Amino acid sequence: MTPGRVVVVGASLAGLSACEALRQLGYNGALTMIGEEPKAPYDRPPLSKSVLDGRKGLSDIVFRTRDHYLKLGIELRTGVRAESVDFNLRQVCTTEDTVSFDGLIIATGSLPRRLQHPMDMKGVFYLRTWNDCMRLKAAFSHCRRLAIVGGGFIGAEVASSARKLGIDVTIIDAQRIPFSNALGAEVAQRCVNLHQKHRVRFCGGSGVDEIIGTSVVEGVRLMNGSIIPADTVVVGIGVFPNTSWLTGSGLDLENGINCNEYCLTTFPGVFASGDVANWPNPKFERRMRVEHWSNAKAQGRLVARNMLSEERAMTPYDTVPYFWSDQYDAKLQCAGYPIGSEETKIVCEDDQYGRLVAIYRRDDRIVAVTTLNNPLHLSRYMKLIDNRASWTEALAYAKSIS
Amino acid sequence: MRVKIDPTVCQAHAQCVMIAPEVFALNDAQDVAIVLQEFPPESLHDVVLEAVSACPVQAISVTED
Numbered sequence: 001m002t003p004g005r006v007v008v009v010g011a012s013l014a015g016l017s018a019c020e021a022l023r024q025l026g027y028n029g030a031l032t033m034i035g036e037e038p039k040a041p042y043d044r045p046p047l048s049k050s051v052l053d054g055r056k057g058l059s060d061i062v063f064r065t066r067d068h069y070l071k072l073g074i075e076l077r078t079g080v081r082a083e084s085v086d087f088n089l090r091q092v093c094t095t096e097d098t099v100s101f102d103g104l105i106i107a108t109g110s111l112p113r114r115l116q117h118p119m120d121m122k123g124v125f126y127l128r129t130w131n132d133c134m135r136l137k138a139a140f141s142h143c144r145r146l147a148i149v150g151g152g153f154i155g156a157e158v159a160s161s162a163r164k165l166g167i168d169v170t171i172i173d174a175q176r177i178p179f180s181n182a183l184g185a186e187v188a189q190r191c192v193n194l195h196q197k198h199r200v201r202f203c204g205g206s207g208v209d210e211i212i213g214t215s216v217v218e219g220v221r222l223m224n225g226s227i228i229p230a231d232t233v234v235v236g237i238g239v240f241p242n243t244s245w246l247t248g249s250g251l252d253l254e255n256g257i258n259c260n261e262y263c264l265t266t267f268p269g270v271f272a273s274g275d276v277a278n279w280p281n282p283k284f285e286r287r288m289r290v291e292h293w294s295n296a297k298a299q300g301r302l303v304a305r306n307m308l309s310e311e312r313a314m315t316p317y318d319t320v321p322y323f324w325s326d327q328y329d330a331k332l333q334c335a336g337y338p339i340g341s342e343e344t345k346i347v348c349e350d351d352q353y354g355r356l357v358a359i360y361r362r363d364d365r366i367v368a369v370t371t372l373n374n375p376l377h378l379s380r381y382m383k384l385i386d387n388r389a390s391w392t393e394a395l396a397y398a399k400s401i402s
Numbered sequence: 403m404r405v406k407i408d409p410t411v412c413q414a415h416a417q418c419v420m421i422a423p424e425v426f427a428l429n430d431a432q433d434v435a436i437v438l439q440e441f442p443p444e445s446l447h448d449v450v451l452e453a454v455s456a457c458p459v460q461a462i463s464v465t466e467d
Contacts, residue, residue, distance in 0.1 A: 045458070245428045294417070297455065297458075301455065322417065324415060326413075334415075373418070373432070374432065375414040375416035376432050379419040380415070380420075383423075
């Protein structure tokens with residue numbers, strides 16, 4: 001199929017990657033990318049790291065100049081929010097106008113989950129966008145005591161950046177060992193040790209009752225009654241797919257946008273990509289929705305290719321998810337799908353270099369690997385996962401290189 | 403095709419090493435990727451381009467050379 005007019009809703013990595021791939025593949029029809037944020041697409045991972053600690057600015061993280069979009073014939077409409085879509089008329093309604101499409105790529109990403117507190121309470125922050133990051137960075141200049149609600153990767157990276165600036169940090173998490181939902185208890189404990197070495201306090205095992213303060217935040221009260229005093233609170237309790245604007249459109253919106261293995265929705269010529277897409281990944285024989293950088297990039301390219309193909313010639317999105325997290329001087333990398341695994345095995349540990357390699361089993365297969373400071377092993381085990389290697393093969397490989 | 407890695411940009415994600423081990427490796431300290439074949443044969447061009455795309459920090463450049 002060669003659509004006459006393609007509209008991409010969402011102007012971040014997944015949307016950009018799709019637009020560029022469409023042009024690379026020879027699509028020369030009209031191409032419009034609509035994004036709610038005022039900035040041209042930029043790289044988000046540095047927001048919790050090098051932008052927050054002051055090493056990088058906007059020009060370092062913007063993906064492309066405005067000229068680039070002109071040159072590629074991509075109409076980039078920033079500061080415009082898509083509000084609904086009509087699949088019969090094949091139109092997207094935005095805050096400014098109505099845009100018709102033949103092909104549509106939905107890549108609206110995710111939004112941070114929020115805690116209940118007065119919206120205007122000063123000193124409470126979420127981190128998703130450039131503007132969020134600038135507000136938090138400004139707060140850091142006079143912050144003395146920071147409480148982070150949520151022991152996930154955003155929280156851990158914010159903690160790392162705050163410690164570099166000499167701020168006192170406490171991480172609060174409902175799990176006894178933060179990170180353990182994502183990585184399993186063994187690896188999570190190593191991450192906790194790393195933060196403790198950098199004098200971050202952990203408050204695990206109790207959820208948050210409320211953020212206390214009147215107009216300005218004063219601290220966080222936990223379910224167990226204790227109070228963590230803080231002049232600044234960062235909430236990093238996960239994200240949810242940004243699909244509320246599609247309610248009533250006819251799309252199946254259970255945990256993102258339900259699509260098939262080609263990332264095609266139930267409407268012809270309508271694809272989902274990035275954080276919003278929930279698709280059956282043939283590599284793992286299960287549905288997933290992945291919120292990582294690498295997924296946004298690769299899935300964007302794939303939906304572009306599939307949009308230009310007849311359905312019988314489409315390529316399934318058969319992928320091994322990958323993400324990383326930089327904390328202090330440690331590099332944590334994870335490939336595969338550790339959630340729901342049945343066994344975790346540490347196959348390499350080297351305290352001198354802070355190296356660690358853990359592999360994860362589900363049924364008789366290796367389904368994930370997590371490494372600390374060991375990108376070489378990450379790449380090797382990731383290849384095994386990509387080749388759908390058995391657990392026995394993975395263990396034999398571990399033995400052969402130890 | 404000529405392949406280069408900018409060592410000041412590379413952060414050792416090792417995605418290139420996973421995708422095209424014939425062309426990319428890590429240095430001994432595992433803090434930066436290196437190019438094994440600066441002029442890879444045509445049979446490897448597709449995987450090199452895949453590695454370029456997969457690099458989270460866009461450290462790999464490819465030129466016609």
